[in-house]
Amino acid sequence: MQDPKAELIPGAAESWTVSDDGTVYTFKIREDAVWSNGDPVTADDFVYAFQRLQNPETAAEYASMLYVVKGAEAVNTGAGKPEEMGVKAIDPKTLEVTLNAPTPYFLEMLTHQATYPVHRASIESLGADWVKPGNMVSNGAFTLAEWVPNDHIKIVKNPKFHDAENVKLDVVNYIPTEDRSTAIKRYEAGELDSNDDMPTEQLADLRAKFGDQVKIGPYLGTYYYAVKWDKEPWSNAQLRRAISMAIDRDFLAEQVWGNSMIPAYGMVPPGIQGYTPAEADYADMDQLTREDEATKILAELGYGPDNPLKLEIRYNTSENHKNTAVAIQEQLKPLGVEVTMVNTDTKTHYGHLEQKGDFDYARAGWIADYKDPESFLGISRKASGSNYSNYHNPKYEELMDAAAAAGGNAEERFKLLAQAEQVLVDDLGNMPLLFYSYHNLVSPKLKGFEENVMDVHPSRFISKEG
Amino acid sequence: MLRYVIRRLLTAIPTLFLIVTISFFLMRVAPGGPFNQERGLNPTVKANLERAYHLDQPLWKQYLLYLNDLLHGNFGPSYNLPDFTVADLFRTGLPVSIQLGASALILALIVGGVLGIVAALYQNRSADYAVIATATAGSTIPTFVTAPLYQLVFGLMLAWVPVAGWGGGDLAHKIGPVIVLALPQLAIVARLMRGSMIEALRSNHIRTARALGLSSFTVVVKHALRSALLPIVSYAGPAAAALLTGSVVVETIFAIPGVGRYFVDAALNRDYTLVMGTVVVIAVFVVVFNLIVDLLYAVVDPRVRYD
Numbered sequence: 025m026q027d028p029k030a031e032l033i034p035g036a037a038e039s040w041t042v043s044d045d046g047t048v049y050t051f052k053i054r055e056d057a058v059w060s061n062g063d064p065v066t067a068d069d070f071v072y073a074f075q076r077l078q079n080p081e082t083a084a085e086y087a088s089m090l091y092v093v094k095g096a097e098a099v100n101t102g103a104g105k106p107e108e109m110g111v112k113a114i115d116p117k118t119l120e121v122t123l124n125a126p127t128p129y130f131l132e133m134l135t136h137q138a139t140y141p142v143h144r145a146s147i148e149s150l151g152a153d154w155v156k157p158g159n160m161v162s163n164g165a166f167t168l169a170e171w172v173p174n175d176h177i178k179i180v181k182n183p184k185f186h187d188a189e190n191v192k193l194d195v196v197n198y199i200p201t202e203d204r205s206t207a208i209k210r211y212e213a214g215e216l217d218s219n220d221d222m223p224t225e226q227l228a229d230l231r232a233k234f235g236d237q238v239k240i241g242p243y244l245g246t247y248y249y250a251v252k253w254d255k256e257p258w259s260n261a262q263l264r265r266a267i268s269m270a271i272d273r274d275f276l277a278e279q280v281w282g283n284s285m286i287p288a289y290g291m292v293p294p295g296i297q298g299y300t301p302a303e304a305d306y307a308d309m310d311q312l313t314r315e316d317e318a319t320k321i322l323a324e325l326g327y328g329p330d331n332p333l334k335l336e337i338r339y340n341t342s343e344n345h346k347n348t349a350v351a352i353q354e355q356l357k358p359l360g361v362e363v364t365m366v367n368t369d370t371k372t373h374y375g376h377l378e379q380k381g382d383f384d385y386a387r388a389g390w391i392a393d394y395k396d397p398e399s400f401l402g403i404s405r406k407a408s409g410s411n412y413s414n415y416h417n418p419k420y421e422e423l424m425d426a427a428a429a430a431g432g433n434a435e436e437r438f439k440l441l442a443q444a445e446q447v448l449v450d451d452l453g454n455m456p457l458l459f460y461s462y463h464n465l466v467s468p469k470l471k472g473f474e475e476n477v478m479d480v481h482p483s484r485f486i487s488k489e490g
Numbered sequence: 491m492l493r494y495v496i497r498r499l500l501t502a503i504p505t506l507f508l509i510v511t512i513s514f515f516l517m518r519v520a521p522g523g524p525f526n527q528e529r530g531l532n533p534t535v536k537a538n539l540e541r542a543y544h545l546d547q548p549l550w551k552q553y554l555l556y557l558n559d560l561l562h563g564n565f566g567p568s569y570n571l572p573d574f575t576v577a578d579l580f581r582t583g584l585p586v587s588i589q590l591g592a593s594a595l596i597l598a599l600i601v602g603g604v605l606g607i608v609a610a611l612y613q614n615r616s617a618d619y620a621v622i623a624t625a626t627a628g629s630t631i632p633t634f635v636t637a638p639l640y641q642l643v644f645g646l647m648l649a650w651v652p653v654a655g656w657g658g659g660d661l662a663h664k665i666g667p668v669i670v671l672a673l674p675q676l677a678i679v680a681r682l683m684r685g686s687m688i689e690a691l692r693s694n695h696i697r698t699a700r701a702l703g704l705s706s707f708t709v710v711v712k713h714a715l716r717s718a719l720l721p722i723v724s725y726a727g728p729a730a731a732a733l734l735t736g737s738v739v740v741e742t743i744f745a746i747p748g749v750g751r752y753f754v755d756a757a758l759n760r761d762y763t764l765v766m767g768t769v770v771v772i773a774v775f776v777v778v779f780n781l782i783v784d785l786l787y788a789v790v791d792p793r794v795r796y797d
Contacts, residue, residue: 083542088532101534155573172582173571175656175747201654201745209641209653210745368521371760375522378530389528403530410530 026135028485030395030476035134036065036141036163037119046126046432047094051119056186059143060167067113069141074121075099075106076147077138086138089393092130094122126431129396135480136393165191165484174200179483192472192487208465217467217488220479224284224344224463237465242286242295244392244477245460246400249337249385250377250412253453257325257333258384264452266321267335267385269306269314272355277458280347285458290449291404292397293459295477299397299438302445319359329360338366339387340373348457349387377412385455388412395478397441398427404453415453420444491788494796495781502777506770510560513769514553517762524569524760543569556766565770566763570755576767580749584771587741587748589659591733593668598675599726605676606683610718611710613688621680628677637670637743654745667744671737675729682721690718719790727783731775735768 025035034040037051057065077084078099091097093111098104110122123130133139143161146154153159160168165187166179177198181191199216201207204223208230210216222230222238231238252258273287289307292299306314327333337352339345346367353363366383368376377386390410392399403410405424423444430437448454462479472486525531525539540546544555559566565576609621644666645653657663690696691714699709736750749768756764787794 080538081542083535083538085531085535085539087538088535091532097534100538152567152573171573172747173574173579174583174745174751199655199745202751203654203743203745205638206641206654206743206745209638209646210655213646213649213653215652215655369758370528371522371524371526371758372520373522374526374528374530378526391529408530409532409536412530 026478026480026482028472028474028476028482030478030480032131032135046128047123049121049123049130050114051121053117053119054186055117057163058184058186059161059163060182060184061143061161062184063143063145063161064116065141065163066116067119068116069144070119071111071113072144073140073142074111075109076142078109079106084138086136086393089133089136089138092123092125092127092133094124125428128431128434128437129394129398132394132396165482166196169195174202176200187484191484193483196483211465211467216465217470218473218481219465220462222463222465224282227282227284227463230465234465237468239464239466239475240284240461241475242293242477243460243462243479244293244295244395244399245389246288246291246293246456247285247387247389247458247460248288248291249455249457250383250388251385251452251455252383253413253415255382255384260325261451262321263325263333264455266318266325266359267356267361268304268452268455269309269321270318270356270359270361271352271455271457272311273457274311275355276348276351280351281344281458284461284463286461288456288459290445291454291456292400292445293392293477296395296397298434300442301397302442302449304449315359322359322361327360333361335361335363336366336384337363337386338368338373338376338383340370341367345387378409380414386412388454389460391460392478397438397445401441401445401448404448413454415448415451417447417451417453420447420451420453423447491785491796495785498781498784502781505777506773509769509773510557510766511553513766514556515549517757517765518549520757520760522760524762526760543567556763560766560770565767568761568764570759570761570764576763579752579764580767580771583736583747583749583752586656586659586746587736587750588734590664590667590671590740590746590748591730591736593664594671594675595726595730595733597668597672598679599722601672602676602679603683603722605680606685607687607710607715607718609680609684610687610691618684621684625677625680625684628673629681631673633670633674633737633739634743636673637666637740640666640670641743654743656744656746667740667746670744671733671740675733678725678729679722682725683718686718686721687714690714693717716790720787723783723786723790727779728776730782731772731779735772735775 025033027033036053036057038054040049040051042049053065053067059065074090074093076082077090078087078096080100080102087100091100093109095104095109099106099109112120114120141163146159146161150159157168157171162168162182165182165185167182168177169180170176170178179196181194182188185191201210201219204221207216207219208222211219251264257263277283277285277287289304290301292301294301322328322333335356337349339349349365353365356363376383377388390400390403401424402408404413404415404420405411406416406421423440427437427440427444430440449456462475466473469489470486471489473481523545525536531539537546544552547555556566567575568579571579605621605624609618612618641653644650651662651666655663696709696714699713736748738750738754740746741748741750749771752764753768755761756768788796
């Protein structure tokens with residue numbers, strides 16, 4: 025699991041070993057690990073959870089994330105048997121997981137909720153109702169007490185948790201507030217101790233009012249435009265480069281997003297330890313030089329006032345997405361590029377992209393599921409369902425494969441991934457625009473709330489004064 | 491009377507069937523699906539999801555499956571909130587919306603009605619102008635203005651009430667949303683009441699009643715009010731159906747866990763089963779309240795009978 029800084033710490037397992045070839049993980053489950061009903065947490069619970077995740081009937085959204093486990097994908101497609109998966113209980117307290125290939129981010133993946141154990145007996149006796157308050161048996165620091173959709177989720181301290189003595193909070197209420205202005209007022213009135221969103225267009229006012237209670241920092245998420253890579257005229261690398269150069273990302277970050285975003289020249293955001301993200305070669309060029317260069321490229325390609333380049337941007341409904349597209353439209357106008365926009369609701373937008381519908385540039389975003397560059401680079405691989413650009417460069421595939429093969433050697437792997445990212449960035453397989461940042465309002469009463477790139481803040485480590 | 495009610499309810503069945511059918515197919519015309527999102531799904535995962543919800547079947551078969559479930563009282567699972575069934579969501583949300591809507595409706599009818607009568611009795615005098623001015627303001631200032639204003643003044647500056655939330659429906663949480671929701675209705679009721687009261691006061695039977703020397707209280711309350719109520723009754727029926735099934739704006743701004751938001755959210759999320767659930771619930775409310783209005787006519791207006 026993750027500590028307050030989103031660093032890995034042991035959770036249900038007290039220790040683990042990895043085989044020399046990096047494919048077999050053996051976890052020793054802590055002796056004092058028990059479920060909230062008193063049953064011991066066993067290796068079987070994990071085996072059951074992993075099998076259940078891949079069972080096609082469960083139809084789990086995150087099943088594909090764990091295809092790295094040997095035999096998992098086969099189970100999920102219906103071709104393989106669950107018991108043949110690479111997840112075995114050696115004894116009640118020893119779990120062995122076998123992977124297809126060395127996967128250094130496997131441990132990071134285990135922080136994701138899809139990999140948590142589930143209490144088999146209650147699922148088997150209660151069916152879908154096992155998640156209801158009162159029914160749900162868990163092995164974490166808290167248990168579910170109440171859940172009213174759109175109103176609140178109330179969790180209470182689990183006295184059977186192995187580290188219960190260090191859990192300070194007795195009750196935590198999670199309160200969703202759809203309207204962000206209301207959320208701010210609720211926070212101001214003291215009804216909320218923390219809120220994880222705010223109207224970023226009012227950021228300056230909020231900072232003036234709340235000072236350092238406004239916490240903003242880099243978050244592992246990338247805001248980019250997919251570009252129809254295999255369609256004229258966008259299949260021309262020089263043209264993609266000119267468009268990307270001409271976009272003033274500083275303006276977008278500062279003026280459109282009120283400094284709640286960071287200019288991006290690569291696909292992988294900063295903040296992954298040991299990894300040096302790739303950057304476009306024009307990242308440090310000043311905007312005027314870039315515009316000159318872009319104009320030159322466009323002229324060479326025969327575009328100009330007499331033959332304007334037509335570009336259509338598709339985006340999903342959101343005030344900020346609209347403002348971003350409008351700003352880009354304005355920025356490209358002096359270069360003689362005529363930008364038009366198509367706005368659809370989120371489902372239509374992503375439905376269109378998934379069906380490989382026609383477009384020039386289309387907004388997309390990616391938030392890391394786990395802290396590894398692979399999470400950001402995998403989406404541009406040829407076979408990925410999220411490769412909306414239809415990006416395909418054999419060199420990129422080669423480097424990504426090489427990085428996967430180098431799984432055992434973390435340093436070498438990151439180096440190869442960075443090379444792959446450089447290929448992607450130079451190719452503009454996607455056009456990165458901005459990196460996301462987290463924005464939390466946190467009351468000074470809360471202690472133990474540490475800012476981190478994953479924006480995770482386990483209640484287990486938080487306490488409240490006064 | 492009873493036979494009339496039964497007949498009306500029976501004729502509602504084909505109406506509901508038609509509404510369900512049209513909605514089911516219209517909903518599926520919208521592009522995109524429940525599983526299209528920023529985080530694109532792996533094709534295998536998507537196929538598993540579609541199979542689990544029968545979305546891989548031909549549309550006519552899905553329709554028959556849905557009808558069959560519906561006839562067995564099963565509204566299906568929500569795609570967007572997979573831990574809840576559509577029935578679960580209505581079981582927790584509908585009582586909240588009904589409580590909120592009914593309180594607002596009663597408030598609007600009583601206060602609006604009294605204001606309307608007062609305005610009619612003091613026609614073209616200052617009390618009348620005051621009521622008309624208030625009513626105009628009430629019906630023109632939108633809820634998305636009054637709601638944040640209420641939160642700012644009473645929740646933050648004066649700190650008399652919580653800013654938002656439902657708190658299980660206690661008075662402090664409820665009062666703001668009820669007033670905000672009632673205001674536009676109140677204004678409409680006041681104007682309707684004033685108009686129909688003025689007309690009633692000029693009618694022949696009132697002139698006769700006055701000529702007979704009845705006290706003006708008896709004239710107004712017993713005779714004029716009764717006939718003046720007819721437009722209010724016809725207005726209140728559809729208004730009740732709309733209010734009791736939740737208000738999108740009020741529930742969103744006040745973070746109230748009612749069903750009002752589902753109408754919009756379900757459609758935007760392509761949460762097909764929840765969309766159908768809301769359609770059925772609204773349709774039933776409209777049918778029932780139209781029936782109640784028609785029955786109330788008979789009570790208020792002696793000329794109307796259902797035998």
